[in-house]
Structure formats: structure tokens, C-alpha cells
Amino acid sequence: MSSFFKFKFNNFLDIAKSPEVFDWMMSMRRKIHENPELGYEEFETSKLIRSELDKMDIPYKHPVAITGVIGYIGTGLPPFVALRADMDALPIQEMVEWEHKSKVAGKMHACGHDAHVTMLLAAAKILKHHEKEIQGTVVLVFQPAEEGSGGAKKIIESGVLKSVTAIFGLHVVPELPVGEVGCKSGPILAGSGSFEAKIRGKGGHAAVPQHSIDPILAASNVIISLQYLVSREADPLDSQVVTVAKFQGGSTFNVIPDYVTIGGTYRAFSKQSFNHLRQRIEQIIVGQAAVHRCNATVDFLDDVKPSYPPTVNDSNLHEHFVNVAVNMLGINKVNSAVTPSMGAEDFSFYQEVMPGYFFMLGVQNASHNPSESSLHSPYLEINEDGFPYGAALHASLASTYLLKHQQNMPGATDTKYHDEV
Known part of the structure; x- marks a missing residue:
């Protein structure tokens, strides 16, 4: 990777860490955290996402899969690459006492999806600012109902991603230090x-x-x-x-x-x-x-709780991810051979129809207690200092993927946001 692009990626991280973007991310995450919504009920979360996309002048499709939002940044023409964030919370009563505790009894963002939405919105902000340099189209996938209901399957069935050639997603990991990522090629989740x-x-x-x-x-x-x-x-x-x-x-x-x-x-x-x-x-x-x-x-409860396929990372996208992550974070901050987990993710539905890549992002607190502050725990705490890394990685992964895969498409024009997706 050229020194120019290496500088560019680190610039993305600097932008994400700037007080303007970082403080905005905190505001977004805490609004979402205070108002958790279960799968296919993410109406207010979806409304907030659309409001922020409107402010950024980013076009989108809605509703997709009931509450989903699909945004577009770039030329509106091929190639298309997608970034995904899930929106739903869990039926768990939050036990962490802090200023922005869930206001909804029995519901909590106990799996970090509030953080996922926040980081994808921040990536959109960064990418929109550099839109003239994007060689293709970045598709923003704000997806409902990851927690057991297979929202990704409904997104696929809607047809909105039929022209997308690759998709990236992440998950926060409270056991991993801030500024570090975990990844691997092949099966990563069951x-x-x-x-x-x-x-x-x-x-x-x-x-x-x-x-x-x-x-x-x-x-x-x-x-x-x-x-x-x-x-x-x-x-x-x-x-x-x-x-x-x-x-x-x-x-x-x-x-x-x-x-x-x-x-x-x-x-x-x-x-x-x-x-x-x-x-x-x-x-x-x-x-x-x-x-x-x-x-x-x-x-086998296929109608109410669809089975999730294994999450299997594409080998070529693994090489791309490691290249981007090492240049941004440093080689010692990238564990490129993490041990697979028996946990499951509906991100796997995307990988069944296109190359996909899923990675883990560190959000560990200094006072991390592994017996309590874990995913799906009522005591989950997320270190918001990890958010700039997720936002910058999203933006860098998508923009560099498009640079590598740009091609002269027959009949392509300069028309903005021509609906090819």
C-alpha cells in the first residue's frame, strides 16, 4: 500500500478522533442506548438514522425489511461495496447504573448494536466528506433484528443488495483492548x-x-x-x-x-x-x-427463529482487511488468527450470496470484569474510546476496496445516484 494511502487512512482515524466527530458519536450512541428497541421494532432508531443521513445529504431507501435503512455514498454506479450495522436490542434489564441507562424496562443494548449503528453513521460522515474521491458506491446497511430473527435474511430477500460485490461488518468485543482488532480467514463464527x-x-x-x-x-x-x-x-x-x-x-x-x-x-x-x-x-x-x-x-422453529449459517470470511477480503488494519493500527494491534467462536451471527446470510468479512473491535474498559461485562450481560459496559477505530476502519475498508476494484463499466455515465442497487 502506498505511503499516500497509508497517510489517508490515518487521516480517517484522526477525523474520527476529532472532538467534533467523537462528541457527536457519543451523543448518537447514548440516545440509542437510552431507547433500546427489539427486532423489527426499531422504529425510533430507524428514524434517528434517517434524520442524520438527511443532515449529511445522503440518499437512502426506507423501509427495507420493516425498519431497515439502506444509504448510498459515492457515484451511484458500480462497483458497490456494503458496510453493515445491526440496530436491535435485547430483552434484558440493564443493571449498570450510569447517566445514560436504558429508559425502557426490560430492554437493553446488551450486545453493542447501539455502538455498531453509531460507528457506521460516523463512517458515513467521513465518507461523505470525501465523496468526490470514492471510485464507486458505498452502500450503508442499517439492519434490523440480528438477535435471533434473521434480519439479514430479509435484507437479502428484499433485493436491495443484488449488485453489491462485497460486504464488511464488525462486532464490539469488551474483552479486547481499545485500538485492537481480531480477525481470521475462513470460519469465525458457528x-x-x-x-x-x-x-x-x-x-x-x-x-x-x-x-x-x-x-x-x-x-x-x-x-x-x-x-x-x-x-x-x-x-x-x-x-x-x-x-x-x-x-x-x-x-x-x-x-x-x-x-x-x-x-x-x-x-x-x-x-x-x-x-x-x-x-x-x-x-x-x-x-x-x-x-x-x-x-x-x-x-426446528424455522418460521420464528431461523437457523444461521456459519460465518465464513472470504480469504481475499481477509488479505484486504489485514492490509488496511495493519497500516492504520500497527501490526501488533491486529490479531489475524483469532480462535473461532461457537457464537453465531446473521451476517452469515450476506456471505451466502456475496464475499463478506466480519471482524472484532476492541472496546475494553480499564476496569474490565470478564465475569460481568460481557456481551448479552445486564452489566455490559462499552468503552466509547474504541468507536473512532471502528468508524475509521469502516470508511477505509470501503473506500480502498472500491479503489482496488474500480473498472470501466459498459454504459456507465456520470449520473449521480443512478439506482443500480
């Missing part, structure tokens, strides 16, 4: 699915079990058998998880119930392993229930 099964027997008095068909005993054997999927059927070098986290049946001590409900999650880093787990989970539940004279039905 595919995740959910299942729920109803195992039916025949209820009766516990004193005469021979007159009943015990679904609790059947369910217990089902759970034990499911553990063999990982310990006996999976390659030990191919990490997989099957966890039963729900077991409901019976309401008293001396009555065998008619049925039991169990549920859980299954995860894997490859699509092949993921699909194999799904198939075998159903076979084992139905088969083991039958051994104990019970009937079983299995629901």
Missing part, C-alpha cells in the same frame, strides 16, 4: 439452529407406573443419546455443539405427565456438519422416544 420437541406418552399415577407410558424417562434417554452426536459421530477436529437447555414436564410429585417438551441448540462450523446435526437430532428424538413407547414431534 452456524446455529434451534429445536423443540414434544414427547408424548400416557400419564398416570406415579405409584403404578406400569399403567403409564413415561415421557420423562423417554426424554431423559433422548437427551443422553443426543450427546453421542458430538462424542461419537463428529470428527474431533470439527467442533460441534448440541445442547438441550429446555426441559418442561409435569407439575406435581406423584403424577406422570402425558408429555414432556425439550428444546435446545445445535452448532457447527461447516454447513455439511450443521445439516448432518439437524438430520440426526430429529432421527434420535423420534427413534429414542419410540424405544420407550412414546411418540415425538420435532420443530
Whole structure:
């Protein structure tokens, strides 16, 4: 990378750290944090995003996937590269006492999506200021419902990204120091699915079990058998998880119930392993229930909680990211071989239809307590000093990608914001 562009990227970081932009980011993040909204309910968050884009004179499409906003910066012509931020909060009561605590009982930005929106808005501000230098179009994706509802899938299905050739996304990590990033090529997060099964027997008095068909005993054997999927059927070098986290049946001590409900999650880093787990989970539940004279039905909850594919980073985009990040942050601040996590992300839906890259951004507090201040914790605290790094990386990744992939497109014109997306 030339010294000119290296200077340019560091300039992006200087802009993001300037009091004008930094203070504005704090204001944005705290407004969003105080008013968390769950998936597909992000109406006020979406309204705030659109208001800020209007102030920046950035055109956008809305609504997309109910509350989503898709903005455009640049020529309006190919190539197109996307930057994504998720908007939704979690049904968690915030336990951190601070000036900008959630004002909505039982809801909290416990996964840092308020920070993600803020950093993408700041990247938009930086990119808009340099719009004349952008060789193509940056597509801003403000996405609803990442937390279990697959908002990314609805964005894809809307068709607004059909001409996009690459997409970048990030996630804040409270365990990683400010100014550092974590990344890797290939699988970085697991595919995740959910299942729920109803195992039916025949209820009766516990004193005469021979007159009943015990679904609790059947369910217990089902759970034990499911553990063999990982310990006996999976390659030990191919990490997989099957966890039963729900077991409901019976309401008293001396009555065998008619049925039991169990549920859980299954995860894997490859699509092949993921699909194999799904198939075998159903076979084992139905088969083991039958051994104990019970009937079983299995629901994979595809309509209410769609399964997420594995998040797999494109190797070429990995090279691009590391190049940009090392030039901006320094080689010692870029861990380019992080250990994959069994967590899941609906960013993976984008990666199924285009090259995508997902990385981790450090937002660790000086007083970091790993047992409390973690994602999905009511005690989560985010160090806002990390925001300039996320904003500058977004802006640099997109602008340099377009510089590398610009090409003479047949029939291209100078028309601004010609709707090609």
C-alpha cells in the first residue's frame, strides 16, 4: 500500500478522533442506548438514522425489511461495496447504573448494536466528506433484528443488495483492548439452529407406573443419546455443539405427565456438519422416544427463529482487511488468527450470496470484569474510546476496496445516484 494511502487512512482515524466527530458519536450512541428497541421494532432508531443521513445529504431507501435503512455514498454506479450495522436490542434489564441507562424496562443494548449503528453513521460522515474521491458506491446497511430473527435474511430477500460485490461488518468485543482488532480467514463464527420437541406418552399415577407410558424417562434417554452426536459421530477436529437447555414436564410429585417438551441448540462450523446435526437430532428424538413407547414431534422453529449459517470470511477480503488494519493500527494491534467462536451471527446470510468479512473491535474498559461485562450481560459496559477505530476502519475498508476494484463499466455515465442497487 502506498505511503499516500497509508497517510489517508490515518487521516480517517484522526477525523474520527476529532472532538467534533467523537462528541457527536457519543451523543448518537447514548440516545440509542437510552431507547433500546427489539427486532423489527426499531422504529425510533430507524428514524434517528434517517434524520442524520438527511443532515449529511445522503440518499437512502426506507423501509427495507420493516425498519431497515439502506444509504448510498459515492457515484451511484458500480462497483458497490456494503458496510453493515445491526440496530436491535435485547430483552434484558440493564443493571449498570450510569447517566445514560436504558429508559425502557426490560430492554437493553446488551450486545453493542447501539455502538455498531453509531460507528457506521460516523463512517458515513467521513465518507461523505470525501465523496468526490470514492471510485464507486458505498452502500450503508442499517439492519434490523440480528438477535435471533434473521434480519439479514430479509435484507437479502428484499433485493436491495443484488449488485453489491462485497460486504464488511464488525462486532464490539469488551474483552479486547481499545485500538485492537481480531480477525481470521475462513470460519469465525458457528452456524446455529434451534429445536423443540414434544414427547408424548400416557400419564398416570406415579405409584403404578406400569399403567403409564413415561415421557420423562423417554426424554431423559433422548437427551443422553443426543450427546453421542458430538462424542461419537463428529470428527474431533470439527467442533460441534448440541445442547438441550429446555426441559418442561409435569407439575406435581406423584403424577406422570402425558408429555414432556425439550428444546435446545445445535452448532457447527461447516454447513455439511450443521445439516448432518439437524438430520440426526430429529432421527434420535423420534427413534429414542419410540424405544420407550412414546411418540415425538420435532420443530426446528424455522418460521420464528431461523437457523444461521456459519460465518465464513472470504480469504481475499481477509488479505484486504489485514492490509488496511495493519497500516492504520500497527501490526501488533491486529490479531489475524483469532480462535473461532461457537457464537453465531446473521451476517452469515450476506456471505451466502456475496464475499463478506466480519471482524472484532476492541472496546475494553480499564476496569474490565470478564465475569460481568460481557456481551448479552445486564452489566455490559462499552468503552466509547474504541468507536473512532471502528468508524475509521469502516470508511477505509470501503473506500480502498472500491479503489482496488474500480473498472470501466459498459454504459456507465456520470449520473449521480443512478439506482443500480
